[in-house]
Amino acid sequence: MKQFGYSINPDRQIDYDLTDKSLLSFIVSFEPSLLSCISCGTCTATCTAGHFTDFNIRRVHTLLRRGEITTLKKEIQKCMLCGKCQLACPAGVNLRNLIRSIHVAVEKFNV
């Protein structure tokens, strides 16, 4: 292969038809309350980890919904399971169990 001094930029566009939703279905079966999320960001506003790292549980969850899971395992390590997000959530999402389910899922699916 020839070297031209540049490579082809990867596409940032989420191709929803191709992304992997098997992890999502598995997690929803553990914690269906995540379907009630209204994307308000209250969880992220109060998140202890989110104030000192780039952890954004609202965005991590939204990416999971789109089937974008490559960074999931790394991201989810940043949570300290303090439970403040769950206390603040206005939609009744069980966030601690969601995060625990994600931990189980990334191991099971070897993401």
Place this chain on the structure above:
Amino acid sequence: MISEGKKRIWNEYQKEIADDHYFYVRSCVRQNFFPGSEKTFLKIMQHELGKDVYENPSHTTCTGIGYHSDIVPFETAMTVIARQFALMTEAGYENLVTSCITSFGLYSEVLETWHHFPELLQKIRMHLKNATGREFNIPKNLAHASDLIYKFRNNIAAKSTNRLINKQTGKPLKAVEHIGCHYSKMFPSKGVGGAEYPYVLIGMIEEWGGEVIDYPERRHCCGFGFRQYLVMANRGYSIACSRKKFESMEPYKPDLILTNCPGCPMFFDRWQYAISEMEGKTYGENDHGIPVLTYEELSGLILGYDPWDLGLQVHQVAVEPLLDKIGVQYNPLEKYQGIDHKDLGKPNMPSILKFY
């Protein structure tokens, strides 16, 4: 697809295109990229259609490349364009036709600016007068050269020796049409057919017997984008744009890509080679690429001109498969011969993309 729906939109975007007597301004780059195209345009207009097209050797760049690369300020661009108008006025012409899409876009932008800010027009008149002593009239009609080929597509069809029909199968050839961004995205009403479903190239393809492919990334830019390409480190962005389009059009198995911009055919043509070298991927049949033509080159083929006179030997993607489908007569041995059989030299062969 409901073709009536597209026709309804096309009817809403019909622009006035002058019938004769044009002052022609060339592109900075097309004579390098596709050296036969502008010559072919003049030959068709003057000799096939008997139109009066005049060009003045002292016309310059419109500065569009510099303008879009943030090097040339707008006021400078306007003054340079005012000088082209002065040359047009001095030669007694009122209709201006540009070879380049970015020139067409910039001329349209300047005219629109002057329309809304007449004081700026006065200022530019003064600048030009001070700098060159020249005065000018605003053109009565501004067209892109593809508008003229579109306007006279029936006359060209009437004189044609070839059609966009597969000689072997008798079926229409499938064409992707790609419009330069600066043709109508800025001013939809200045382009034949508007911006969402431009008709200018579709009109030619349909008139000459071909079938148009409407593929999902039809509207996406080729990726040239001036400052993206000009800086080598940014070329990964440029090539990614073209690849996105190739991937989207590939399932439709197009026989050719038709363009009306200086940059788009250049990048569609060259990037197919670069992608084949970088990723081993080709988009045509049997390791060929998808041939990319300018509208002048295609008009020339339809009129039966020799493909090597049209400059098709400088394409990176081999055009021979297309020529064979159309049934164009050509001598492969003359591919790399210039005027008076001068040897042009043969390029190195790509490692994957099939070339002759």
Place this chain on the structure above:
Amino acid sequence: MGKSVIIIGGGIAGMEAAARIAAMGKEVILLEKSDQLGGHLRKWDRLFPTRRKSDEVFEYLSNGLNDKVTIRLNIKINKIKKDDRHFFVILEDGESLKSDALLLTTGYDLFEAGKKEEYGYGIYDNVITSADLEAMFRNSAEIKTSGNQKPRRVGFVHCVGSRDEKAGHLYCSKVCCVTGVKQAIEIKEKQPDTEIFCFYMDLRMFDRYFEDLYYEAQQKWGIQFIRGRLSESCENPDHSILVKVEDTLTGRPLKMTVDLLVLLSGFVPSSDTNKLADMLGLLPGSDGFLTPVDEHFRTNETQVDGLFLAGTVKGPATIENTITDARSAAISIIKYLEK
């Protein structure tokens, strides 16, 4: 002779106002341009948020029209004149109708979705409007694509022609969000295997029980909401539709194939309203809808003495609000007539 009222527009507002005014003993002439009463209501199957059959509302409205109401269908108005005390509505055939008060209930038109060229309505077979989908519900038909297949995935586009400077309509049409959510649930009820996505900018679930419907859509039916406005839709080789949107909550562009794309067309002032406003010298508001004298206290009166407005002629409204507004107009008109 008793006093009389002419009502122009036989939709929900016109029918309810006619019933209320007639119930208070005044003569009403109800003029309608089409060959039936009920306006847009007749095109609905079930209504949000109650899921009541639209026909029940129509039946209620029809039952209110007693023998004091003269219904005139297929009417074309040529001119409207006014002297000190009376309105004269002159029809196309020259007939002149006289009344003491005039009520405009000429409603709205649906935004012509084809004007958003980039969405491909009228070009791509599988792009339809919410009104087209409602017609499928009304005919009790299975929801199918142009290729007569059950759609595996359906997309709803919110704000088509609303909140859109390029479409010439900066305002929110209010009821499209809830219409989309109602229709999404109905598709799931009929065909539970369908995946549904709503592409929205803001979900404006402003009225009572609307939020519950949104909650049900997410929790019970798994309908997904992606915040972002479509930039364009395109046709795939199999005639399914590829939509492009920014998934603004992940900050990434996103594309997705849907088998059917439903455009939630907004409200625009009806073409008849514009014509009548011209005849009557009424100045529309910045959004093109007609405006009462005072938007808090005199919500049905106009600058012209004896001329009243009710319903969606004043802008987007729910059916519930339209009925209430028609009753309010009836009270104002009776008060005016008894002055």
